[in-house]
Amino acid sequence: MKNKSLKVITSWLLVSVISFAAQAAEEVRLKHAHFTPYFENGFDSAELEGAVEVKNIGPNKQVWLHYQTASGEWLDHPAFYVGASHSGYENFAFRLPLEGSVAATQFAIKYQVNGQTYWDNNQQQNYQFNDYQQTNLAHQAVALDDAYRASSLITLTARARSQSSEDKVTMIYSDNNFQTSYRKELSLSHIVADEHGLSGVWSGQQYIEYYRHISFYLEYSDGQTSHVDNYYGKNYRLFDTGEQLGRGPLLQRYPQVYFRGGPTSWNSIPMTLIDDYTWSIVVYFDGTTDYKFDVYDDWSRNFGDNNNDGIADLNGANLTVNSAGSTRITFNSLSGAYQATLLH
Known part of the structure; x- marks a missing residue:
């Protein structure tokens, strides 16, 4: 990975920070997170992605993914504002590429506002992922993992709760701002462990003419209820060939500029x-x-x-x-x- 001088280094271990920082259930919570290790690279790189919900208790706020590197150092990586949540709350998201030994990854969420710091540290246990346990979908049933456009071929993967044999994950897409829309069912690739049970990794491809600008969202159904990931009201988009969401070696604050x-x-x-x-x-x-x-x-x-x-x-x-x-x-x-x- 290239220039690391922009990362914010945290000088204390997490346990010592949290001993005097405010604990928060209402102020900040992890909505979902998923961990993607890349076995084809010798299990030496990965992505950590997720979303956070914070209470809007001040105009000037910062939300950080607080994580431990392979060397044991704790660092902060910025989460970025996505949009409003339900009344009085806001959504932030993060994506962190990791290098080195990533067989075990742990992290917490840090929220700074009004001179106060709040933590979601999984009840002082930290969130921990490895090659077996790779998801946490406690507060969101489906989430985009990666999406990539190569000319007329769109490829994507998603995570969703594994509830029953009726599980379905569908990409709903449009080229005219959803005046009309189309549906593409994804296929279940494999099952991974979730801190709250099991999750499915879903994938699919769709041919769409290269000149058509596509917006899309995901729908998950277990046969009884449906949930969506529409990027918190913004929908995802893949306009030009070569555009991708997720997966890449460089640190990002925003998914696109x-x-x-x-x-x-x-x-x-x-x-x-x-x-x-x-x-x-x-x-x-x-x-x-x-x-x-x-x-x-x-x-x-x-x-x-x-x-x-x-x-x-x-x-x-x-x-x-x-x-x-x-x-x-x-x-x-x-x-x-x-x-x-x-x-x-």
């Missing part, structure tokens, strides 16, 4: 993750032109710069390029640092 500006008539263009937390795109500017960074392609979380200090601000003023030509735009979503470099 989009460029918007004058050169694209303010339409969104996905940027490329080139290093830990760092996104890049080359754009041709024909003169003085404004632009911004957009996380969800709906302006709900966008970045500009209010004081022109090179550090992006949430909902900040438009950024500006003052020279014509092909320009490389980079944006570090953890530090907020951005740069525009004229190439020719």
Whole structure:
């Protein structure tokens, strides 16, 4: 893995931190998490993904995945805001690629707001995954694992509770903002242990013309009740070939960052993750032109710069390029640092 200088290092072991930090059941809870070890790489890499629900008790908040590395060091990795939950709560999500010995992984959730720190540490036991126990779906019945688009072929995997022989997981997708929709049932790949029972790993492929922009969500049914993972009201999307959700070696704060500006008539263009937390795109500017960074392609979380200090601000003023030509735009979503470099 590349640059690690941006990760926030925690100097105490978790047990010593939690001894004086606030314990929280109402303030923060893990909704789901799943662990994907990659056996084809000698079981030396993995992903840890999940979602967190926090009580909205202050406007300035931070949510962290607090995890232990193979060397025993405890680190913090940022979870990112996704959207509102039920009344008075908000959803955050995280995805962490891991390297080294990942046969045993443990973590907790840290929520900082109003000068206070709250923990969900699984009742002081930490959450622990290994090559056998790989899921925790206590508060969410189905969750996307990975999705990838290669031209006209979409491949995805999902996790869902294993309740009965009637279990089904379905991808529901649309190319017109769900004015019409289509259904693709996924196949059960294998069963893994869940802290609360068993979970199924589901997978499937669907051919969809490469030029069609696809949005989708997942539906799980056990024959009696149905549950959905619609990315907390935003739906998942795979617009361009090569786009992927999950699985990759670089650290991310957000699953995708989009460029918007004058050169694209303010339409969104996905940027490329080139290093830990760092996104890049080359754009041709024909003169003085404004632009911004957009996380969800709906302006709900966008970045500009209010004081022109090179550090992006949430909902900040438009950024500006003052020279014509092909320009490389980079944006570090953890530090907020951005740069525009004229190439020719």
